[in-house]
Amino acid sequence: MKAVTWHGRRDVQVEEVPDPTLQAPTDAIVRITSSGLCGSDLHLYETLGPFMGEGDILGHEPMGIVEEVGPGVGDLRAGDRVVMPFQICCGHCWMCTQGLHTQCETTQVRDQGMGAALFGFSKLYGEVPGAQAEYLRVPQAQFMPIKVPEGPSDERFLYLSDVLPTAWQSVAYASVPKDGSLLVLGLGPIGDMAVRIALLQGKRVIAVDRVPERLARAAALGAEVISLDEVDDIGEEVRSRTHGRGTDSVIDAVGMEAHGSPVSEMGQRLFNVLPKRLSASIMNKVGLDRMSAIYTAIDAVRRGGTVSLIGVYGGQSDPMPMLTMFDKQLQFRMGQANVKRWVDDIMPLLVDDADPLGTEDFATHRVRLEDAPAAYEQFQKKADGTIKVVFKPGAR
Ligand SMILES: NC(=O)c1ccc[n+]([C@@H]2O[C@H](COP(=O)([O-])OP(=O)(O)OC[C@H]3O[C@@H](n4cnc5c(N)ncnc54)[C@H](O)[C@@H]3O)[C@@H](O)[C@H]2O)c1
Ligand SMILES: [Zn+2]
Numbered sequence: 001m002k003a004v005t006w007h008g009r010r011d012v013q014v015e016e017v018p019d020p021t022l023q024a025p026t027d028a029i030v031r032i033t034s035s036g037l038c039g040s041d042l043h044l045y046e047t048l049g050p051f052m053g054e055g056d057i058l059g060h061e062p063m064g065i066v067e068e069v070g071p072g073v074g075d076l077r078a079g080d081r082v083v084m085p086f087q088i089c090c091g092h093c094w095m096c097t098q099g100l101h102t103q104c105e106t107t108q109v110r111d112q113g114m115g116a117a118l119f120g121f122s123k124l125y126g127e128v129p130g131a132q133a134e135y136l137r138v139p140q141a142q143f144m145p146i147k148v149p150e151g152p153s154d155e156r157f158l159y160l161s162d163v164l165p166t167a168w169q170s171v172a173y174a175s176v177p178k179d180g181s182l183l184v185l186g187l188g189p190i191g192d193m194a195v196r197i198a199l200l201q202g203k204r205v206i207a208v209d210r211v212p213e214r215l216a217r218a219a220a221l222g223a224e225v226i227s228l229d230e231v232d233d234i235g236e237e238v239r240s241r242t243h244g245r246g247t248d249s250v251i252d253a254v255g256m257e258a259h260g261s262p263v264s265e266m267g268q269r270l271f272n273v274l275p276k277r278l279s280a281s282i283m284n285k286v287g288l289d290r291m292s293a294i295y296t297a298i299d300a301v302r303r304g305g306t307v308s309l310i311g312v313y314g315g316q317s318d319p320m321p322m323l324t325m326f327d328k329q330l331q332f333r334m335g336q337a338n339v340k341r342w343v344d345d346i347m348p349l350l351v352d353d354a355d356p357l358g359t360e361d362f363a364t365h366r367v368r369l370e371d372a373p374a375a376y377e378q379f380q381k382k383a384d385g386t387i388k389v390v391f392k393p394g395a396r
């Protein structure tokens with residue numbers, strides 16, 4: 001089969017690789033009809049290279065048709081139309097029964113000290129072959145596949161694999177009070193979808209990015225937007241719009257690729273209180289840029305408010321402004337999304353004829369697998385209006 005494989009920093013290729021086969025009674029093989037490209041894939045493309053293996057198959061946002069099943073998959077049948085969560089989880093361990101599927105005790109990558117295995121996501125997460133391919137082996141298929149109805153287009157349901165539950169969880173974890181306000185940092189697919197969900201829930205939403213078409217899309221949905229390039233101090237700007245307090249909640253949908261962003265005042269203040277030698281060495285090691293979104297979140301949230309981190313962070317020694325976090329009495333929630341935890345909440349919106357979350361027009365680019373190298377590059381550069389890319393394996 002054809003698959004998108006990792007070969008080095010900013011080097012993905014499309015190769016012929018062996019077809020996946022059933023390896024356990026609870027495995028299924030799915031023929032992929034649509035497969036998303038995610039901001040998380042950009043971390044592998046750019047930063048997490050040391051954890052990648054040459055030839056690893058990328059991708060974790062798949063849907064398709066069941067082709068073959070093992071004897072232990074319950075009522076899953078060849079021909080079923082299914083979406084797979086990006087994390088691999090069993091459904092019956094203690095963590096799964098708590099709705100914490102990204103901590104699944106059956107698939108935790110214990111030799112790396114990490115949570116549940118993920119499709120296509122480096123040695124840290126089990127080096128499981130990913131879904132930007134023609135076929136996918138689905139482990140734990142007695143629980144994993146989300147069956148979806150025939151009829152509507154793939155894109156109605158595709159985002160159940162990641163974007164929708166991730167954005168949903170980010171809003172849930174933000175605990176925006178009734179009639180409250182929410183600041184969303186980053187308007188890639190995740191932030192954009194979080195804006196849609198929060199607006200649907202009747203919240204006031206302020207959204208920040210620097211890419212004009214991403215800002216325009218959020219503004220058209222009904223968010224108030226702020227461009228990073230037009231405002232020096234996001235915290236000040238947000239306070240000026242919220243009675244001097246800041247928003248009740250902030251979602252950081254940026255994570256550690258906050259490249260090229262201005263060093264926030266918070267970051268500068270933080271580094272000013274450290275001894276010079278120490279601050280320089282920390283700055284070299286972690287790079288203030290990488291922390292810029294989270295510092296903005298801490299600065300712009302009101303006292304007693306909640307910060308929901310859904311953008312991925314990967315450092316082990318990132319400097320955090322504990323004085324401010326403690327004094328402002330902040331609450332933090334974070335982590336990979338527990339996909340299955342939210343499916344029942346989201347599904348009614350997807351089978352609603354009106355498509356209230358705009359799933360059918362959400363993708364900006366639909367491309368063949370063969371075009372993956374260009375699609376990765378364009379998505380990373382945010383060129384050609386790229387917001388969401390969906391691969392269509394099998395399309396000619
Ligand atoms: N927790 C989860 O389960 C989960 C799941 C999927 C994605 N993610 C993470 O969510 C994040 C966003 O994913 P995406 O697909 O939307 O990616 P993306 O890269 O398209 O979006 C990030 C956006 O942030 C903007 N940005 C950069 N620096 C900024 C700053 N300082 N302030 C405001 N905006 C800034 C960029 O211009 C870009 O539009 C990534 O870190 C991704 O890994 C997490
Ligand atoms: Zn993803």
Ligand SMILES: [Zn+2]
Nearest residue numbers: 090093096104
């Ligand atoms: Zn489990």
